[in-house]
Amino acid sequence: MSDASYRDAIFSTPLDRVARFSFDERVVACFPDMIRRSVPGYGQILGMLGLIAQRHLRHGARVYDLGCSLGAGGLALAGQLAPDAFRYTGVDLSPAMVSRARETLAAECPDHAMEVIEGDIRQLEYQPAGMIVLNFTLQFLPPKDREAVVARLFAALEPGGVLVLSEKIRAEDEQENAWLVERYHDFKRANGYSDLEISQKRTALENVLVPDTLAEHHARLDQAGFSRTHTWFQLLNFASLIAFKHEASRGGATPTPDEV
Template structure:
């Protein structure tokens, strides 16, 4: 058996993908953003050029799992898209160390993720199911990852989801929550947004692409403040949470269950 290497994450994610050019031409009407086949085809390029720190977050998930996950425990990746979290854990942990269930609402994402896992880490017990994380029947788990997923749910649904995940976690389990955030201070937030647009320009996006993507995400991706995230985690029952990573207006938190 050829060992699965951590550097296979980027290779696996980029196989058969295309450059993100969805918003590169003027559109008479910009439709609301959705994770359809067009997005799936260019998703690795899109997320690489659009989400500051995404690779660093993925790289640490295996480290976090190695430190906090009970041997043989179950892991959820909610809003798993193409399976990057599963690949990150498989690159760090043996097949006996964990089982993982990826959940995504997009049939195109689910199909592509299943193919990737079958090709890249067939000896790991990883499954991908199509489902709505708001209504999913969760099993007991040692680690749950929400990588840029909660932000796409209606704000009124978020508390209930986090409460369900708290109940699903085993004692000693951890929840990793990565999100685009908004700063409470208007001046600080404006600076973060401007620098984020600079980040996208530096990665080759045009003014038209930035503008049309922003329009497409309006009322689809609704960010919270870091304070709101920590308060929600506390309301759900987590005794402790902390922000372990932030790059501009993107952050990752970890919450611990006693």
């Protein structure tokens, strides 16, 4: 297995026509560098997955990682949980991502129950799960499909299960949103991206990545049936939410501090 990862330079030269962004072989080759330099707080979000699982995941339950890319979520969980603590199913639509993720997880987590499958999360036949991770994935689906996906995930979760949803967001106030976008571009410049790269990637992502507001995310989760939702992390215009599915036996009772 080759674990080579390259610096993201996909948009570093002027392009006559900027193609729509896709998770192809070029992106796979530089993805670790791309996401490290492009997503504020990505490492912190990954680092919390195991802690959230330790608190909320039933021992031995399935964890879905939807839009798993190279399996970083699985690696994070395996680094903090015993091999028998969970069963991991990563799902990605990109064959190149799936192939590389399988190689990585087999090499790095040989004692854990880890699988990666190629599939569309809108059509997947879900098995009961104790935890579902949706890291920067929902934003790439057409907005009209998002409500149905979240409803399916709620149905797949076992009582007491949790959904971790991380997304690029937009602020409701236009002035606030513009400030966040400007500071995000400063963040990318500080990480070595040029103005040309920032501009061309923004063009490539237009109408491919369509962000929601935090209020829209919370409303969608509430509508699906989740009993509580929290925004537990935000850095600039990137945020992560957690949504709780109550245990059926409690009849919708308010959870104790230990449960939350």
